[in-house]
Amino acid sequence: MRAFFFRFCAAAFAFAFCIAMCLPVYASEPQFDTPEAVIEAFVVAIAQNDYDAAIALFDAERVSREYDWEAMVSRIRTYSANFEFPAPDSIPAFQPLNRRVWEGRIATLLYRFSASFFLTDGLLGDHYTQVDEAWLSTYAERIDPAQLKNLRIVRIGDPRPADADDEWRERVNQMLIGQAKPYGADEKLEKLVMYELDDKHFVGAFSLLRYGDAWVLHNLHSSIMPMGLSVSGVVSTIPVEEAWEYVADKLEEGGGELFLPRGR
Numbered sequence: 394m395r396a397f398f399f400r401f402c403a404a405a406f407a408f409a410f411c412i413a414m415c416l417p418v419y420a421s422e423p424q425f426d427t428p429e430a431v432i433e434a435f436v437v438a439i440a441q442n443d444y445d446a447a448i449a450l451f452d453a454e455r456v457s458r459e460y461d462w463e464a465m466v467s468r469i470r471t472y473s474a475n476f477e478f479p480a481p482d483s484i485p486a487f488q489p490l491n492r493r494v495w496e497g498r499i500a501t502l503l504y505r506f507s508a509s510f511f512l513t514d515g516l517l518g519d520h521y522t523q524v525d526e527a528w529l530s531t532y533a534e535r536i537d538p539a540q541l542k543n544l545r546i547v548r549i550g551d552p553r554p555a556d557a558d559d560e561w562r563e564r565v566n567q568m569l570i571g572q573a574k575p576y577g578a579d580e581k582l583e584k585l586v587m588y589e590l591d592d593k594h595f596v597g598a599f600s601l602l603r604y605g606d607a608w609v610l611h612n613l614h615s616s617i618m619p620m621g622l623s624v625s626g627v628v629s630t631i632p633v634e635e636a637w638e639y640v641a642d643k644l645e646e647g648g649g650e651l652f653l654p655r656g657r
Contacts, residue, residue, distance in 0.1 A: 442541070450609065507541060552584070
């Protein structure tokens with residue numbers, strides 16, 4: 394009887410092990426319980442040129458796993474196969490492609506973000522740069538991310554107006570809820586960020602998704618702020634003498650309380 398019991402336990406263990414090995418294994422990404430913490434981690438990664446760490450903060454695995462194609466198309470009420478978002482998630486053959494779609498989008502954002510600290514041409518909207526030999530010979534040196542080693546956050550703010558009326562707030566809340574739903578997220582939030590790099594000031598924006606208690610980056614723009622602060626991945630330059638006034642004005646237009654990063 395005891396021999397039978399031990400054989401039974403061994404068989405049960407082997408069966409459970411096989412089941413566990415067959416289940417999908419997802420990479421463990423860093424967990425952040427506040428939007429500010431994940432933004433700070435992102436800026437540290439960029440300053441250190443650790444783009445793998447920066448990409449991990451978007452958690453492409455989780456977002457692609459939770460993505461709901463039908464919810465996305467229902468929200469925008471239009472569709473083209475040329476749209477740069479993942480394919481229908483109900484088709485298993487497409488699921489490995491969806492993570493690559495996110496990772497490609499993230500890589501483009503990080504390149505634009507890094508380069509926008511050094512360029513004022515050819516990044517915004519439909520602007521194009523006329524290229525000549527001199528431009529080609531200096532471009533890579535101009536955007537070398539090694540120059541970002543001193544990048545730091547000055548302040549993080551909320552782009553929603555502190556004194557907005559209830560109707561406006563409800564409209565924005567519903568917009569953010571609608572934007573979070575296709576990604577299977579519990580919440581979407583946007584933040585305005587002021588940077589300093591070698592005595593120059595810049596402003597950019599983030600959108601973030603919350604899954605349970607964990608925040609991940611979603612995009613490097615805000616759908617609330619004016620166009621100059623909402624081009625995906627691009628930061629705006631501010632003259633040093635106008636930096637604080639500029640941020641204060643923007644936060645008054647669409648702002649709220651400022652968050653001061655830890656240790657500052």
